[in-house]
Amino acid sequence: MGFLVRTLITAFAFWVAELLIEGISFTGPFNMFIAAIIFGLVNALVRPVVALLSLPLTVLTxxxxxxxxxxxxxxxxxxxxxxxxxxxxxxxxxxxxxVWLVSWAVNRLVVDRAAVR
Structure with a gap:
């Protein structure tokens, strides 16, 4: 259930990014959901390697x-x-x-509401 909620939040964040940034576009709303899944996979599989390789630059900056x-x-x-x-x-x-800002804000709202229960 958590995976689905986070994927929907990321898809919503992609929609907001499409509205605000002129250079970002999707061919349909379902593609935002698929892109959110791919984005999650890229962040899970590729990002750790790139983050490790770029660690000296990250520290320097x-x-x-x-x-x-x-x-x-x-x-x-x-x-x-x-x-x-x-x-x-x-x-x-x-x-x-x-996408980071919207995901962070919506996740805070969802987690805060779940914690109140």
């Missing part, structure tokens, strides 16, 4: 290079997902930030 890693994961997702288009690095960068 006091953690700011993590934003570039997040943008790269966003771009990889767009490359793997035929129904998702990201026009460039800037769109991937700001799209990743928006």
């Amino acid at each position: 006091l953690g700011l290079f993590t934003l570039v890693v997040n943008a790269l994961m966003f771009a990889i997702t767009a490359g793997l997902m035929p129904g998702m288009r990201v026009s460039g690095f800037g769109a991937a960068f700001f799209g990743a930030i928006i």
Whole structure:
């Protein structure tokens, strides 16, 4: 159940990113759900390797290079997902930030409501 909720939250975050960033587009709402699954898989499988390899840059930039890693994961997702288009690095960068912010905020609301019960 938790996987489905987090996937729906990520799909919602993709929808918000599509609304706010001109360079991000999806061919349909169901593609956002599939992209959310692919994004989760990319973050689970590829991100740890890239984060480890980029650790010196992350330390050197006091953690700011993590934003570039997040943008790269966003771009990889767009490359793997035929129904998702990201026009460039800037769109991937700001799209990743928006997806992170929306996911964080909605997850906080969902977790806080579940904890109240």
